[in-house]
Amino acid sequence: MTTSVTPDADVIGKRSEHLYFALRNPKVVIGLTIVIGLLLLGVIGPFFLNNDPNEYIGPKSEGPSGDFWLGTTYFGQDVFSQFVHGLRSSYLVGGLGAVIAFAIGLSVGFTAGYRGGIVDELLNMLTNVVLVLPALAVLIVISSYLEVRGVVSQGIIIGLFSWPWVARAVRAQSFTLRNRDYVDLAKLTGKRAPQIIIKEIMPNMASYLLMSVILLFGGAILFAAMLDFIGLGPTNAVSLGTMMQQSMAWSALHLGLWWWFVPPGVAITAIVGSLYITNVGLDEVFNPKLREM
Template identity: 80%
Template sequence: MSAEVVMATEPLGRRNEHLYFALRNPKVAVGMSIVLLFLLVGLIGPFFMSDNPMEYVGPKSQAPNGEYWLGTTYFGQDVWVQFVHGLRSSYLVGALGGGIAFVIGLTVGFTAGYRGGLVDELLNMITNVVLVLPALAVLIVISSYLEVRGVVTQAIIIGAFSWPWVARAVRAQTFTLRNRDYVDLARLTGKRAPQIIVREIMPNMASYLLMSMILLFGGAILFAAMLDFIGLGPTNAVSLGTMMQQSMAWSSLHLGAWWWFVPPGLAITAIVGALYITNVGLDEVFNPKLREM
């Protein structure tokens, strides 16, 4: 068998091996099942209910029953409708915020690690500046000055301050990979830096990049929930965090209206916890020493 065929089949073999162990790993299976279940509810649910989650539809503070699955708010709004729309908003913030941070972190990390020299020093300085900023305080200040806050705006703000740790980790790994034989061979064949990074270096970091994206996704959801809970969430949408903020603002705990704040709180906990469990399971899949045979 020729060397070219061997090199082509090895990555495919590794992918099949990782997929095999991922399907067998209970942490990955349970974690992804929870995440996908909530995702499906958030995506499909709004098509079968009111487009306005703030609509007054029933009696005030109605406990859960056959008509109102999660009861109603202090104002007579359907908590189930708000919950489903809130899931969609929270997932959107997580995907956009995490995605923005992921792209920025990869761009800065790969560029700094591969180029080195003055470029590395400049990008490393920018990364350190953003890293030492009190991210939550900055997010609070920026959000408080925006009169109209939407889900997309919130995601952009979160993503702009969540990338430094990814950039530093990618930079460090790129430093160790840029002088490998296969990278030197790619340079000799005339490939440009972006091609070498995408085709030679990035595939060797695929497992770490996947787990980083999962952590960024969960982190963005948590960041958004914190901003929502202190009253700096979207002004034109409902999210899981804003549901909890509204329930606390109108003393649902003291009134015994547990159905207003327990579902969004449990959903945030379950989603972020499931992402963490999935990440631990993937670490076992990609690291042969941790696999449970």
């Protein structure tokens, strides 16, 4: 008597295997621990703070103490309060930018790669146009023309210019996968193009798509930090980038107020670096040849 293994069971088995190796991979564990830890601080922390991040509540330029864990700014604002709210804003910009870029890149890439022909040529031309645009310069111009800049608008702008490389990579993968036997079989059973893409092609690219989201997330946080640092950050919120911009604008480095600019700089480096480490670890998890046994 023979036992048959259904495709669903095979997928579940692969997921369990990947989860097992992910939990054993130190890069994935350390990277996610740092990213999730800072995320929780940014999400939960503001609920335990009684003061507004821009409120003048203490003595000016005071170093870290029991009353002010990360000291105060040149104007007497609580740096820890700004840091916690800044984490929330930076994660929001990164998440929103990554989701928008991923959705556009996925839609353009799969449509171009699966359809081919004139549709592929038009979408590929659009992708190349956006790809050759100096993204940072365009973001600077757009941001400078906005009278009120918020975290959400910043995330949307970043997402609209971060998708081309995802679209090109997904398009190339779709070209390869669209001629596989299981895709031909799905066509014979009467499945429509969206169903085939979602149920047949996407699962075979799941690992690559997951790592793409991580890279987009880290890239969006860096883009936002660059805009913030040159004075084009949110006008109605505090972010890690605006903290660094304000500290540099008021000569915190020369005045020795290290507690004003070091925490946000370390946090940005830790988040982006941890995302990169996580990505490397996931590559080892999904590629059996790279696994450390």
